[in-house]
Amino acid sequence: MRTHQKISIASLVLLAASAQAFDLGNLKDQLGKAVQAPAQPATAVSPPPATTNKAASALSGFSNKDQVGSLKQALTQGAETAVANLARENGYLGNDKVRIPLPESLQKAEGLMRQFGMGKYADELITSMNRAAEAAVPEAKTLLLGAVKKMTVQDAKAILTGSDDAATQYFRKNTETALAGKFKPIVNKSMQKVKLAEKYDQFAGRGAQYGLVDQQDARLDDYITRRAMDGLFLMMAEQEKAIRANPLEATGSLAKKVFSAIRF
Numbered sequence: 001m002r003t004h005q006k007i008s009i010a011s012l013v014l015l016a017a018s019a020q021a022f023d024l025g026n027l028k029d030q031l032g033k034a035v036q037a038p039a040q041p042a043t044a045v046s047p048p049p050a051t052t053n054k055a056a057s058a059l060s061g062f063s064n065k066d067q068v069g070s071l072k073q074a075l076t077q078g079a080e081t082a083v084a085n086l087a088r089e090n091g092y093l094g095n096d097k098v099r100i101p102l103p104e105s106l107q108k109a110e111g112l113m114r115q116f117g118m119g120k121y122a123d124e125l126i127t128s129m130n131r132a133a134e135a136a137v138p139e140a141k142t143l144l145l146g147a148v149k150k151m152t153v154q155d156a157k158a159i160l161t162g163s164d165d166a167a168t169q170y171f172r173k174n175t176e177t178a179l180a181g182k183f184k185p186i187v188n189k190s191m192q193k194v195k196l197a198e199k200y201d202q203f204a205g206r207g208a209q210y211g212l213v214d215q216q217d218a219r220l221d222d223y224i225t226r227r228a229m230d231g232l233f234l235m236m237a238e239q240e241k242a243i244r245a246n247p248l249e250a251t252g253s254l255a256k257k258v259f260s261a262i263r264f
Contacts, residue, residue, distance in 0.1 A: 073252030
């Protein structure tokens with residue numbers, strides 16, 4: 001048997017064995033469960049952390065207006081920086097922390113293809129997925145800044161005295177659904193522009209032609225949208241943590257003043 005025939009048969013065998021693995025229809029739900037793992041029930045009611053009490057005490061020296069104003073300065077800075085960094089070329093692809101990999105159900109096929117010297121198909125697909133995320137993320141700026149504007153005094157106090165990613169959690173709660181609605185059409189448009197469906201066909205070899213891969217089940221748009229948002233919130237959390245750790249990195253004078261006071 002010729003070498004190229006062996007390769008073709010081996011590829012199809014793997015694709016046939018993994019046909020169910022290519023069903024990405026439930027991938028979004030699986031990712032959602034992974035991100036929103038249920039919290040462990042508390043065994044006892046604990047008093048508020050001392051650090052929270054210190055932050056609340058420090059905030060008492062500032063008016064509500066200053067508390068909200070300082071936070072809005074910091075959050076605007078963090079949102080704009082995160083979006084700008086991800087929206088540029090290789091913002092996702094060139095960052096190991098947020099690069100979007102192939103869906104888990106395709107990774108076994110990826111390994112086989114690389115063994116047979118066909119890794120370029122996997123690389124092209126990964127690049128196209130990340131380019132779609134880079135094209136979509138600028139849509140986040142307006143929604144994030146809108147969430148900043150509608151922030152209440154209570155929201156601000158909870159964030160200022162909260163964990164290092166309290167602001168990011170606030171953003172996620174208040175913008176995630178709307179972000180998905182904004183991202184997905186751009187992801188779809190980008191997929192068409194770079195012929196992502198075509199690249200998926202190439203990646204899967206000739207499996208689709210033999211009915212081994214049902215492309216209607218390959219919900220790549222949902223997958224890319226979810227991972228694009230995950231990457232955005234991760235980068236925002238890093239921006240928030242940096243400002244809390246070093247208030248002088250904040251661009252607004254009020255943010256510098258308030259975050260310096262609550263730093264502990």
